[in-house]
Amino acid sequence: MTILSNITRVHKLINPLKRTDNLLVVIRRTFASNGSFDYDLAVIGGGSGGLACAKEAVNQGAKVAVLDYVTPSPQGTKWGLGGTCVNVGCIPKKLMHQAAILGESIHEAVAYGWQVPSVESIKIDWSALTQAVQNHIKSVNWVTRVDLRDKKIDYINGLGEFKDPHTLIATMKNGSKKELTARNVVIAVGGRPHYPDIPGALEYCITSDDIFSLSHPPGKTLVVGAGYIGLECAGFLNSLGFPATVLIRSVPLRGFDQQMARVVTAEMEEKGIKLEHKCIPLSVEKLESGQLKARWLNTETQEQHEDLFDTVLIATGRYALTKQINLPAAGVNCVSPNGKIIADAEQTNVPHIYAVGDVLEGRPELTPVAIHAGRLLARRMFSGAAQQMDYDNVATTIFTPLEYGCVGVSEETAVQRHGADNIEVYHAYYKPTEFFIPQRNIRNCYLKAVALREAPQRILGLHFVGPVAGEVIQGFAAAMKCGITMEQLMNTVGIHPTVAEEFTRLNITKRSGKDPNPASCCS
Structure with missing residues (x-):
């Protein structure tokens, strides 16, 4: 070094x-x-963070190897190089979400004058949809392989684990072993879905690992879990014509602003998704008909319920894949009870071993976060750079039927940190122009800015529920990085008529008690 x-x-x-x-x-x-080492850097895991780190390290002159192997899900699903985001995460999820939006648009087109024959008979071809999604994923897998080859990164399609702090062993598909040494190691193994310990879960249930390549239409579906993965899956399945029920153990979208979470779920219920609050699964049984009988318990009333479903999708969280890589052999002991790595500036307790992405404890489980952190880490390792990853004010979007985008802290967190008397919350309901023809439900189109009360009222969090929330919140994320204030936001001229301009029109505070509904689209 x-x-x-x-x-x-x-x-x-x-x-x-x-x-x-x-x-x-x-x-x-x-x-x-x-x-004395085979490589300057070995990366365990071929997902977004690991690949970004590997490619940037090569740009800095390092010799790099990437070890990646996907263990099949309990239902036998596996995939190619690229990690969760490409194969069973962000990309297929957004494509399914888009398919759902297009289906709704076809019906709405009639109100705009389009002559669509037999609207009532329009339905999704699940096989065609999944084939299109998988074709795109396979093309990304291929491009990723070619990119590694062009950059002269050694790709080892094997399950990597530590033999000692500088030695890795890769177990190949045929069972053979490949041993290599590296001066530095980056752990980027990500995570996989967690299964509840109930009868029938492993045998009969699927997860987000399986839904995007499911060989048959899911039909009536029970979704167990109300985090962002569960709500997104329930949302697009219902919009595609497959009735969805969601079991919510405690609160929906834990960790997000809870007022906004309630707005999101209210919209989902109005679209026909059934939400079972304070409920935990008890068992899943497969009947001779092929249907699944699911039983669950309401923890408030202690009443048990059951219903028949065609598919049960588990979305009860994810666990880090650290047990499989033999961390004790490397001397890495900074592991939390849930298997995640506790690291300062991505560095473990072993100076030359690092971690990036979802495997890190207390960091946003987001692809762009892993990519940026991986690149910065490589520059620090191999070019003497000093820039650290800034994990604050990272924007994200939940792709539910009515999308939720946010950046910064929730209202609850702001109050906890600064006190209710020191926080001002500006909020408004609004009317998207595109919702007027046809007359769509606008009751849940809502946004708010959480700011310090003292002038110039630096903004701590921005929250938006409505159309194209991801596109809306991205630009405001840059403004948040620059320390935008309510004064600056109010003096920004909006683009009319867009939903993004609603942030520039915020002027009513919760404290005032005034009606946050607009008088008109131009008020």
Whole structure:
């Protein structure tokens, strides 16, 4: 590492000549190949964070290997290189969500004058949908493989684990073992869905690992869990024509602003999704008909209920895949009870072993977070950079039927940190222009800004429920990074008529008690 660090310092001195970048890479790889390790960096896990770190490390002249292997789900589903986001997460979820939106748009087109024959007979072809989604995923898998090859990153399709702090063993598909050594190791194994310990869960239930490639239409579906994965799946399934019921153990969207969570679930109920509050699953039984009999308990009334479903989808959280990689052999002991790694600036208690992405304790489980953290880590390891990942004010969106986008803290967290008397909450209901033809429900189109009460009222959190919430919140996320205040927001001229401009029109506080409903679309 000392030799490589010296090379980096020399490079910074002569870089103004603009002729040294390729030379630096050649020199560094030469030293790596002649050193005591096979690689400068080995990454365990081929998801977004691990791949971003690997590719940036190569850009900095490091010799890199990526170990990645997908253990099949209990239902036998597995996938290619790219991690959760590409294969069974963000990408297929957004495509399914889009399919649901298109279905609703076809029906609404009639009100706009489109002559759509036999609207009542319109239904989704589940096989065609899943095939289209899987074709796109496979294309991304292929592009990712080609990208690693072009960047001369050694891709090892094997299940990696530690033999000692610098040695990894990869178990290949045929059972053979491959051993390699690395000066630095990045753990980026992510997580997999958790199954509740009830009869029939492993045998008969699916998870988000399975739904996007399910070989048959899901039919009437029970979703167990009301986090963002559970609500998103219930939302697009219901909109695609498959009735959905959701079991909510405690509160929906735990960790998010709870007022906004209630707005989201109110919209879901109005769309026909059945929500069973304060309920936990007891068992799932497969009948001779092929249907599944699910039983659950209402923990408030102690009443038991049961119903028949075609599919039961478990969405009760995820666990980190750290037990499979033999962390004790590496001396890594900074592991939380749920298996996640506790790391300071992505560094474990072993100085040359790092972690990025969903495997980290207390960090947002978001693809862009893992990617950015991975890149910054590689620059710190191999180019002497100092920039750390900033995990604050990271925006995200829940792709429920009416989307929820947010950045910053919830109202509850703001009050907890600063006190209710020191917080001002601006809020409003609004009327999206596109909801007037046809007359769609606008009762749950709502947004709010959580700010400090003292001038200039720095904004702590922005929350928006409505159409294209992800597109709306992204721009405001940049403003949050710059420390935007309510004064600045109110003095921003909006683009009319858009739903994003509603943030610039906020002027009513909860404290005032005034009606937050607009008088008109231009008020």
